[in-house]
Structure formats: structure tokens, C-alpha cells
Amino acid sequence: MTSPTRTPDTAVSPATTGPADLDARPQVRPAAEGWEQQRTSEGRPLLQFASPRVKQPPQHLADQTLEERQERLKELGLPAFRAKQLSTHYFQHWTTDPERMSDLPKAGREELVAAMFPPLLTEVRRLRTDDGNTIKFLWRLFDGALVESVLMRYPGRITLCVSSQAGCGMNCPFCATGQAGLTRNMSTAEIVDQVVAANRVIAAGELGGAGHAQQNSAERVTNIVFMGMGEPLANYKRVMAAVHRFVDPSPEGLGMSARNITVSTVGLVPAIRKLAEEELPVTFALSLHAPDDELRDELIPVNNRWKVDEAIDAAYDYFRKTGRRVSIEYALIKDMNDHAWRAALLAKKLNQRGRGWVHVNPIPLNPTPGSIWTSSEPEVQDEFVETLRAAGIPTTLRDTRGKEIDGACGQLAAAE
Numbered sequence: 001m002t003s004p005t006r007t008p009d010t011a012v013s014p015a016t017t018g019p020a021d022l023d024a025r026p027q028v029r030p031a032a033e034g035w036e037q038q039r040t041s042e043g044r045p046l047l048q049f050a051s052p053r054v055k056q057p058p059q060h061l062a063d064q065t066l067e068e069r070q071e072r073l074k075e076l077g078l079p080a081f082r083a084k085q086l087s088t089h090y091f092q093h094w095t096t097d098p099e100r101m102s103d104l105p106k107a108g109r110e111e112l113v114a115a116m117f118p119p120l121l122t123e124v125r126r127l128r129t130d131d132g133n134t135i136k137f138l139w140r141l142f143d144g145a146l147v148e149s150v151l152m153r154y155p156g157r158i159t160l161c162v163s164s165q166a167g168c169g170m171n172c173p174f175c176a177t178g179q180a181g182l183t184r185n186m187s188t189a190e191i192v193d194q195v196v197a198a199n200r201v202i203a204a205g206e207l208g209g210a211g212h213a214q215q216n217s218a219e220r221v222t223n224i225v226f227m228g229m230g231e232p233l234a235n236y237k238r239v240m241a242a243v244h245r246f247v248d249p250s251p252e253g254l255g256m257s258a259r260n261i262t263v264s265t266v267g268l269v270p271a272i273r274k275l276a277e278e279e280l281p282v283t284f285a286l287s288l289h290a291p292d293d294e295l296r297d298e299l300i301p302v303n304n305r306w307k308v309d310e311a312i313d314a315a316y317d318y319f320r321k322t323g324r325r326v327s328i329e330y331a332l333i334k335d336m337n338d339h340a341w342r343a344a345l346l347a348k349k350l351n352q353r354g355r356g357w358v359h360v361n362p363i364p365l366n367p368t369p370g371s372i373w374t375s376s377e378p379e380v381q382d383e384f385v386e387t388l389r390a391a392g393i394p395t396t397l398r399d400t401r402g403k404e405i406d407g408a409c410g411q412l413a414a415a416e
């Protein structure tokens with residue numbers, strides 16, 4: 001097990017704000033605990049951008065646009081209008097059961113369904129919180145790779161946190177997902193099928209919680225966050241196609257609102273710029289976790305490729321192009337990144353670009369005694385939030401729903 005490394009605060013920028021006693025706190029440096037981060041020959045954490053060339057899952061209806069589905073059906077010698085019928089079953093009724101598709105001729109129905117809906121996700125395990133309003137699913141993909149999604153009921157919305165890659169190549173030292181590196185990119189349909197599967201669970205009344213009394217058959221996932229396994233922007237093409245399936249009107253897709261889809265990234269700058277050019281006003285979230293390159297180089301290894309200022313510039317340009325306010329995610333880690341001077345530096349960097357374009361979400365970690373990856377003290381969290389607010393930055397200390405079942409972001413590690 002890697003031992004926590006504590007060095008004096010002088011290892012980073014000097015304190016500029018906040019009470020002296022807090023600023024005199026130690027500086028804990030990021031380090032992988034209990035596993036070894038893969039490194040390059042120069043000793044830097046290894047980054048994997050390209051997915052290994054491994055077999056992709058069979059083509060599924062959700063991989064295709066409506067026109068592509070119609071083409072496929074023509075190839076199978078069937079009328080194109082069957083594409084809409086099949087799409088309605090999948091995107092509106094969440095079903096791939098031929099028995100329930102009575103509008104299709106009985107002869108050949110099973111073969112057609114098998115061709116258009118090859119099974120993609122096999123449920124391995126389901127964990128639920130005591131109140132039942134959070135469920136974590138572990139899925140096995142066609143090649144044995146394991147991924148997770150987390151379904152959460154909040155007042156007035158139901159959010160699904162989806163995975164976009166099996167494993168992850170970004171090698172963040174705090175993250176269980178990154179430990180084994182990138183297994184492969186998930187296909188568009190594998191991403192979409194997580195949502196359809198969750199809708200099935202909701203329709204069956206299996207998601208409990210506060211809204212249980214109001215449950216009705218129309219309930220479904222209203223919000224999607226790409227904060228499960230993987231770096232979504234490293235699987236850009238398939239993630240974008242999945243976003244299309246989410247927002248395209250029924251029966252082409254699920255007909256969800258783009259603003260309810262959050263695409264997050266640790267800062268793949270060229271891909272952020274590309275995302276800004278898409279005609280898809282999704283919510284964009286930058287997982288920053290540190291405002292200074294010295295710490296962020298270690299905390300988020302991709303920072304060695306694109307620095308804090310480049311990532312914030314790209315986020316600001318996303319706001320300018322789309323008019324959509326950007327979220328900055330900031331996990332508060334005790335004595336590592338939670339110093340008041342860092343809140344002040346973050347506020348300064350955000351305000352330098354402009355006002356009203358960004359919202360900061362500090363996320364308290366789980367208390368993990370004995371680990372360097374543990375939660376900040378409540379008064380430190382408060383000071384961090386207050387420092388940002390005092391500088392005019394809208395800031396919301398986030399709920400870390402799912403922590404009790406290890407479903408909070410950055411904690412997803414698929415293992416049986």
C-alpha cells in the first residue's frame with residue numbers, strides 16, 4: 001500500500017487568503033494507494049487515448065440513425081416502415097421482447113428482433129440503498145468487460161450516471177476505474193442501452209424513494225450524466241451518437257432535453273472545442289479538482305497534456321458558443337486541494353474570463369480514515385465554498401448520493 005506523502009505547504013503556492021491557521025495546513029500530495037500507477041519511460045503517469053483494437057459488440061438498432069435502420073431492414077428484405085415500429089418498441093416501451101411486438105408479422109419476428117436487438121448488457125449485480133432511491137447496476141458486456149451505471153431519484157427528476165468506456169485510460173490516482181487502464185470504448189448502443197434498461201426498471205416500479213407514491217407508468221430517466229466509468233470525450237464519436245439517441249425525438253430516439261444531459265471531462269481540450277461546435281446544447285462539466293498546475297499535474301494526469309488555463313479557456317469558449325453555463329466539478333480532498341488560497345485562485349481564474357458563465361460544484365469525498373483520499377473537515381468545506389461565493393462565483397456543495405454503495409463518481413470499479 002502506498003503511504004500518504006505529507007509535505008509542508010511550501011511545496012505549492014504560498015497562501016494568499018483565509019485564516020492563517022487553515023493556510024498553514026499541510027499539503028498532501030496525490031498518490032495511488034494500494035496499486036501502482038502505470039508510468040511512461042520518463043516517469044509520467046501513462047495516458048491512453050486510443051481504445052485497444054478489440055472486437056466491438058454486434059450492431060444494434062441504437063447504433064443506427066433512423067435512416068440507417070431503414071437501410072438495414074431493406075437489406076433484410078423488409079419494408080422500411082418496420083424501422084419505426086421497432087424503434088417505438090425500444091425507445092418508447094423499452095422492450096426487445098418479440099412477444100410484445102404484436103404489430104409485427106409473427107413469421108420471422110424472432111429472427112428480426114434477434115438481428116436488430118442483440119443482447120448487449122447482462123445484469124450481474126444490483127445494489128440498492130436502504131431507501132431504494134439509488135440503485136447501482138453492474139453489467140457484463142458481450143466480451144466479458146464489466147461496467148456500471150447508477151440510477152438516482154431526486155425530487156422532480158431521475159438521474160442515471162452512465163459509463164462510456166470499459167476501464168479508463170486517464171490514470172487518475174484516486175480513481176478505481178483507471179487502475180486497470182482502458183479495456184475498450186463502449187459502443188453507442190451499449191451506452192444507450194444503460195438508459196433503456198434503467199427505464200425498464202423504473203417502469204417496473206423497482207426504483208423506490210421519495211417519489212414512490214407518485215410513481216406512474218410514464219416515469220423514466222429525465223437526466224443523464226456521463227460520470228460513470230471512462231472519459232466520455234476520449235470516446236467522442238460514439239458518445240455523441242449516444243447523445244443524439246437521447247435527444248432525438250421519438251421514435252428515432254428517447255426525445256430527452258439536451259440540457260438534461262451532462263457531458264463531463266477531465267479536460268481533453270480539443271474535444272471540448274469540438275463539442276462546442278456540435279448543435280447539441282448539452283450541459284458541460286469540467287472535472288477540475290485543482291486550480292494550480294503543480295497539483296493538477298499529479299491529481300489529473302491529463303493536465304500534463306493540457307494545462308489548467310487551457311482547460312478553463314476551452315470551458316469558457318463552450319459557454320460563449322452555446323450560451324450554456326458550464327459546471328466545474330471539484331472533489332474536496334482533505335489537505336490536498338481544499339486550501340482557501342486554492343478557492344481564491346480558482347475564483348480569480350474564472351472571473352478573469354468573465355462573469356455569470358460558470359457554476360462550481362465542490363463535492364465532499366467519503367470519510368476514509370487512514371487514507372490520503374478522505375473528506376475535508378466541514379469547516380474547511382464551508383470556507384472553500386464561502387471564498388468562492390464571496391468572489392461572486394455561484395457555488396453549490398453537491399450531494400454525493402450513492403456513496404454508501406460506492407456509486408459516487410470516481411469510485412466506480414467494476415469487480416464481481
Ligand code: SF4
Nearest residue numbers: 168170172175178230
Ligand atoms: S476519474 Fe474519470 S477520467 Fe480519471 S481515471 Fe477515473 S474514470 Fe477516468
